[in-house]
Amino acid sequence: MTASFAAPRYIVDGGTEATSVLRRLARAGWTTREGFALPENTWDVSGTRLVLFGRVADADTAELxxxxxxxxxxxxxxxxAGSDVGRALYADLARVGPVSVDPDAPVAGESDEPASSGPQLAPEQRALLERLAGGETIAAAAAAEFLSLRTANRRIAEAxxxxxVRTTREAVLAYLRIRRETREG
Structure with missing residues (x-):
């Protein structure tokens, strides 16, 4: 990406949650537009701060x-999120970057600091680290999370x-510390 901010990616259950997220994004300086089709004239739109929204009920819309x-x-x-299309959409979007299913999660560019301090891991990264903390191998964790071993290794490297930290062991220990602090605080 050419911009210094990450584009937000949310999957929400209904219009009320979507409206809440879109309002917060608009206040943070994002331009919102219904529908997922983009013009053909430019490939990289990351610098435009554009957020597309809409209902995803089929594979074609998910692909867009x-x-x-x-x-x-x-x-x-x-x-x-429980449908085949919803699960596939989440998995595919997670390959692009972190995806939030929490409409109350902080949005990029908001002036308020997030309530939780410390690093923010993507759900997929947390799931892998949780499995590693439980004693599973990376291969077993990847299979359990329906990821290829290569993708799992990339997600763990990103984490x-x-x-x-430098090692996966250190990442698991840091994750456990953050999880403990979150539960205590």
Missing amino acids: AVLAAARGAGVVAIAD REVLG
Whole structure:
């Protein structure tokens, strides 16, 4: 990405949650537009601070949403997380970057600091680290999370970078410390 900020990616259950997220994004300086189709004239739209939104009920719409995210647009998708389309959408968007399913999660560019201090791991990274903390191998954790071993290794490497550590063991220990502090605080 050419911009210094990450495009937000949200999957929410309904219009109320989407409206809440979109209002917060608009206050933070993002431009929102309904629909996931982007113009053909430029590939990289990451510098435009554009967020596309809409209902994702089929594979074709999910494909458009993922393509928009890959091109640098933010995405707020209204989808049933338990459906095949919702699960596939989450998995594909997570390959582009972190995805939030919490409409109350902080949005990029908000002036308020997030309530939790410390590094922010993507749900996929947390799931892998949780499995590693439970004694699973990376291969077993990847299989349990329906990821290829290569993708799991990339997610763990990204988690090490976020956590500021060099080894996977250090990442697991840092994750456990953060989890403990979050539960206590």
